[in-house]
Amino acid sequence: PPPPRRKSARVLVLTPTRELATQISQSFDSYGRHLRFKKTLVFGGVGKNPQIRAMQAGVDVLVACPGRLLDHMNEGDIELSGVEYFVLDEVDRMLDMGFFRDVKKIVAALPKKKQSLFFSATLAPQIKELAHTILRNPASVSIAPEKTTAEKVAQAVFFVDKKSKKDLLLTHLGEQQDKGLTIIFSRTKHGANKLCKSINSHGFEAEAIHGNRSQPQRERTLTKFKKGTLPILVATDVAARGVDVKDVTLVINMDLPNEAEAYVHRIGRTGRAGAIGHAISYCSPEEHEFFMDIEKLIQQTIPVDINHNYHHEELATLHARGIKSPESTRDNGGKTRKGGSGGGRGRQGGQNRKLQGQGQRRSSNPSGGNRRRRRRA
Numbered sequence: 195p196p197p198p199r200r201k202s203a204r205v206l207v208l209t210p211t212r213e214l215a216t217q218i219s220q221s222f223d224s225y226g227r228h229l230r231f232k233k234t235l236v237f238g239g240v241g242k243n244p245q246i247r248a249m250q251a252g253v254d255v256l257v258a259c260p261g262r263l264l265d266h267m268n269e270g271d272i273e274l275s276g277v278e279y280f281v282l283d284e285v286d287r288m289l290d291m292g293f294f295r296d297v298k299k300i301v302a303a304l305p306k307k308k309q310s311l312f313f314s315a316t317l318a319p320q321i322k323e324l325a326h327t328i329l330r331n332p333a334s335v336s337i338a339p340e341k342t343t344a345e346k347v348a349q350a351v352f353f354v355d356k357k358s359k360k361d362l363l364l365t366h367l368g369e370q371q372d373k374g375l376t377i378i379f380s381r382t383k384h385g386a387n388k389l390c391k392s393i394n395s396h397g398f399e400a401e402a403i404h405g406n407r408s409q410p411q412r413e414r415t416l417t418k419f420k421k422g423t424l425p426i427l428v429a430t431d432v433a434a435r436g437v438d439v440k441d442v443t444l445v446i447n448m449d450l451p452n453e454a455e456a457y458v459h460r461i462g463r464t465g466r467a468g469a470i471g472h473a474i475s476y477c478s479p480e481e482h483e484f485f486m487d488i489e490k491l492i493q494q495t496i497p498v499d500i501n502h503n504y505h506h507e508e509l510a511t512l513h514a515r516g517i518k519s520p521e522s523t524r525d526n527g528g529k530t531r532k533g534g535s536g537g538g539r540g541r542q543g544g545q546n547r548k549l550q551g552q553g554q555r556r557s558s559n560p561s562g563g564n565r566r567r568r569r570r571a
Contacts, residue, residue: 198252202276239409285314374443400426
């Protein structure tokens with residue numbers, strides 16, 4: 195093939211997070227170890243100058259995150275006229291993270307003649323709509339795995355008051371010692387930092403990964419976690435995308451996600467490569483509707499564990515009867531709005547999507563996220 199154009203690439207892979215970009219880059223190294231090709235990574239959290247130098251002569255493969263790629267394009271350091279193959283990965287997550295407008299700008303800069311491949315774990319109507327606005331006669335390929343992640347992982351839910359979660363967590367971390375690696379999910383970056391500090395103050399060793407940590411910090415933390423020298427990782431949903439560590443034996447949902455699909459991605463961090471994985475979730479009355487959405491999505495009844503000192507019997511009874519807790523709310527973060535006992539409505543786009551397990555669909559980018567502020571990965 196002809197050499198790539200200056201400041202351009204023959205293959206562009208666009209992905210929502212730095213960790214996922216790094217993982218894709220490593221896969222290119224593995225699959226292409228007997229080939230001669232030039233590849234580079236472009237994402238935020240690291241210096242721009244090495245990326246600019248890497249792109250000056252052009253590359254065969256560019257793996258990038260939307261925000262930093264657009265920065266380089268606007269500054270004239272990268273141009274996309276030489277792209278022959280365009281891959282948009284984790285399309286559903288692009289929507290959730292508010293990258294819709296950025297992706298539209300990048301797509302507009304691509305040449306008309308190219309092959310485009312879009313991958314998504316779910317296929318919402320917005321994704322289908324955009325596929326047909328960008329592509330000509332697109333083919334849709336659905337791959338259904340033998341088992342969904344939810345079916346391969348032993349799950350349990352603990353109904354507890356919000357204030358009792360930390361004590362229950364410390365109990366489980368004590369039981370988990372020397373049994374493998376643990377990932378704890380927090381809904382917010384601030385919550386992840388606060389939780390890390392509390393865990394470490396009780397004699398455990400934990401570090402956090404989220405968008406407010408620099409890329410070198412995140413890479414150092416992940417390296418220690420993969421080597422097993424760091425037993426506990428506290429993560430947000432965004433930062434955990436692309437984290438693939440086979441020795442994770444326990445996932446703890448300290449906070450339930452407000453989008454049911456995120457639960458499937460979370461527990462998919464354990465039970466890898468045929469190993470047995472465990473996932474436990476702490477559900478407070480404020481989060482009850484989130485938990486009901488999760489069971490509806492995965493079409494399973496998650497076993498309730500009552501063998502602990504913090505069991506919320508009233509909440510368990512309501513759930514068994516299919517009644518939503520009056521304290522439950524979708525308001526951001528599971529917090530009840532002033533002047534009401536719940537019922538606040540937040541983002542609900544995820545609850546109507548159908549679970550496709552860990553299979554992926556080839557299609558296009560989501561719409562409807564154009565008013566959301568772009569999150570840092």
